[in-house]
Amino acid sequence: MSVFRKQRSLLKVTGSQCPVKSSSEAVSKSNPATDKRTDNLSGEKCPLFMFLSRKSPDETKPFSDIPGPTGLPLVGTLFDYFKKDWFGFEKMFKAQEKRAQMYGPIFREKIATNENVIITDPWEYQKVIRVDGKRPQRIELLPAAHYRKKKGISLGLVNSQGEEWHQMRTIMSKKILPPREVLAYCQDMSMVAQDFAEHLNRVKDKETGEVENLEHEIFKWALESIGTVLFERRIGCLSTSPPKDALDFLKNLQGAFKTMQPLLFNLPIYKVYPTKLWRQFEHFSDKVLELGQQFVNMKIKDMKDHAGDETDRQETPHQSALLTYLLSQASLTPAEANAHVIDLLNAAVETVSNSTIFALYCLACNPLVQEKLYQELSDVLPGSEEIGAETLQQLPYLKACVKETFRLFPITFATSRFLPKDVEVAGYLIPKGAHVQASLYPMGRDAKIFKDPEEYRPERWLRAVPRDPVVMAIPSLQFGHGSRMCIGRRLAEQEIYIVLTKIVKTFKLEYHHEPVEPVLNTLMTPDRPVKITFVSRADSLTI
Numbered sequence: 001m002s003v004f005r006k007q008r009s010l011l012k013v014t015g016s017q018c019p020v021k022s023s024s025e026a027v028s029k030s031n032p033a034t035d036k037r038t039d040n041l042s043g044e045k046c047p048l049f050m051f052l053s054r055k056s057p058d059e060t061k062p063f064s065d066i067p068g069p070t071g072l073p074l075v076g077t078l079f080d081y082f083k084k085d086w087f088g089f090e091k092m093f094k095a096q097e098k099r100a101q102m103y104g105p106i107f108r109e110k111i112a113t114n115e116n117v118i119i120t121d122p123w124e125y126q127k128v129i130r131v132d133g134k135r136p137q138r139i140e141l142l143p144a145a146h147y148r149k150k151k152g153i154s155l156g157l158v159n160s161q162g163e164e165w166h167q168m169r170t171i172m173s174k175k176i177l178p179p180r181e182v183l184a185y186c187q188d189m190s191m192v193a194q195d196f197a198e199h200l201n202r203v204k205d206k207e208t209g210e211v212e213n214l215e216h217e218i219f220k221w222a223l224e225s226i227g228t229v230l231f232e233r234r235i236g237c238l239s240t241s242p243p244k245d246a247l248d249f250l251k252n253l254q255g256a257f258k259t260m261q262p263l264l265f266n267l268p269i270y271k272v273y274p275t276k277l278w279r280q281f282e283h284f285s286d287k288v289l290e291l292g293q294q295f296v297n298m299k300i301k302d303m304k305d306h307a308g309d310e311t312d313r314q315e316t317p318h319q320s321a322l323l324t325y326l327l328s329q330a331s332l333t334p335a336e337a338n339a340h341v342i343d344l345l346n347a348a349v350e351t352v353s354n355s356t357i358f359a360l361y362c363l364a365c366n367p368l369v370q371e372k373l374y375q376e377l378s379d380v381l382p383g384s385e386e387i388g389a390e391t392l393q394q395l396p397y398l399k400a401c402v403k404e405t406f407r408l409f410p411i412t413f414a415t416s417r418f419l420p421k422d423v424e425v426a427g428y429l430i431p432k433g434a435h436v437q438a439s440l441y442p443m444g445r446d447a448k449i450f451k452d453p454e455e456y457r458p459e460r461w462l463r464a465v466p467r468d469p470v471v472m473a474i475p476s477l478q479f480g481h482g483s484r485m486c487i488g489r490r491l492a493e494q495e496i497y498i499v500l501t502k503i504v505k506t507f508k509l510e511y512h513h514e515p516v517e518p519v520l521n522t523l524m525t526p527d528r529p530v531k532i533t534f535v536s537r538a539d540s541l542t543i
């Protein structure tokens with residue numbers, strides 16, 4: 001009898017013994033991996049269940065038994081992604097969902113040089129999280145790492161490993177992670193978001209209420225917003241004539257992300273021969289670097305111009321931009337400090353923009369949810385006051401809306417680790433060094449975990465009754481986990497909360513077009529222009 005079937009028969013016993021009833025979102029069908037959670041509402045595993053579901057070591061199957069597509073020597077399943085009846089690289093998350101339906105919650109796949117164990121069961125992925133350690137290793141973004149090595153630039157926090165990573169992370173964490181540091185940016189972010197709402201009001205079509213190239217406008221906001229954190233200065237993206245360099249930066253950043261996607265999964269021929277795609281990627285990356293450096297130079301010039309100017313410093317609530325902080329670190333050369341800031345800029349703009357676009361889209365498609373959110377915002381912020389740290393504590397529904405967006409559109413689509421030691425997952429022994437991915441799209445849309453998974457229902461995250469902590473943590477997995485979790489998570493969430501607050505208070509959002517589907521351009525992005533109608537709220541006090 002398979003391990004899974006054994007577990008299922010044990011679960012029948014434990015189900016009746018467990019003192020806590022199952023939730024309405026409990027498993028409808030038996031699934032070997034998901035059944036293990038018992039889904040009791042307290043979120044704690046029943047001790048009897050834990051005892052009965054223990055496996056003896058000899059039940060653990062070898063790595064080679066993990067199911068998955070066979071593929072060809074050398075290239076693995078690479079050619080599947082060129083087939084008409086299969087999904088391309090831009091729909092990799094769909095391919096993983098399909099594979100999970102075929103092989104179950106754990107499978108192996110080798111695509112060109114990428115060999116992965118993919119897990120769609122959140123309880124099983126917990127075993128990977130538990131062994132994360134102090135210096136977790138994630139697969140590098142190979143094209144980006146190759147580019148940096150070629151140019152002789154630091155690999156940066158995103159792509160470095162081991163001690164080098166740990167040292168960088170320790171320095172940067174002190175300034176980016178503490179809640180008090182992040183909350184200090186509330187006021188600046190709030191002012192940028194207010195400008196953005198006014199900007200939308202200005203640029204929306206007076207007849208249709210739609211904004212031409214909304215994505216581009218949101219990118220401008222995201223650059224302006226993170227600019228206040230990194231450089232403590234306004235870039236001017238939301239003015240009537242934004243600086244050309246800022247617009248070029250955004251265009252090239254998008255180009256770099258878009259061209260990186262196919263480079264990530266194909267054979268890395270570019271390492272020996274600069275293919276057309278590689279040359280495009282290199283061109284975009286060169287421009288991003290050059291223009292990013294210009295932002296840095298502007299800030300450095302500001303600092304020199306205002307050295308010792310106390311009046312200027314008093315105007316800013318948090319006294320030092322991230323760049324200032326990094327430049328003051330004795331262990332970093334100015335070149336390293338610059339490289340880190342450009343890294344953060346790159347990581348921040350695409351991620352925050354796309355998450356915000358999907359959140360606005362979800363709200364526009366769900367008027368009842370939007371109305372409920374509007375009520376919450378109006379109760380807490382009845383006037384045009386700025387959004388402060390205390391306000392953010394009082395907006396549970398807003399936070400639930402963001403979580404629900406992350407569930408449906410996990411823009412990073414997978415989070416991964418190289419295992420630091422052998423681990424048993426879903427009944428298989430996975431050896432140290434294997435690369436293991438949590439596939440977030442199928443996880444978030446699993447009907448055995450979420451009732452009516454296609455529905456946008458923020459209430460899922462508001463249950464008064466405590467639910468399984470593993471389920472509750474699914475949305476945050478898109479920021480990764482453990483000591484290598486996204487360093488910008490708090491900044492990102494704060495920016496998204498603030499901009500949604502300003503927009504929903506100012507406009508009623510509507511959507512009257514074909515549904516938007518996600519596609520990968522390294523990150524998950526909408527597959528078409530998102531034509532939201534922005535209807536000014538008559539009773540809005542913000543504009």
Ligand code: HEM
Nearest residue numbers: 157158347348351355478479480481484485486487488492
């Ligand atoms: C919704 C927005 C964002 C999402 C979904 C996101 C997601 C992620 C994920 C999944 C990782 C890998 C974590 C892991 O391996 O455990 C990561 C790493 C990282 N993120 Fe973000 N991120 C976002 C916003 C930001 C922002 C705003 C910044 C900068 C201010 C940023 C900077 C970074 C950096 C530097 C790393 C590398 C961290 C390390 O390896 O130590 N991210 N992010």
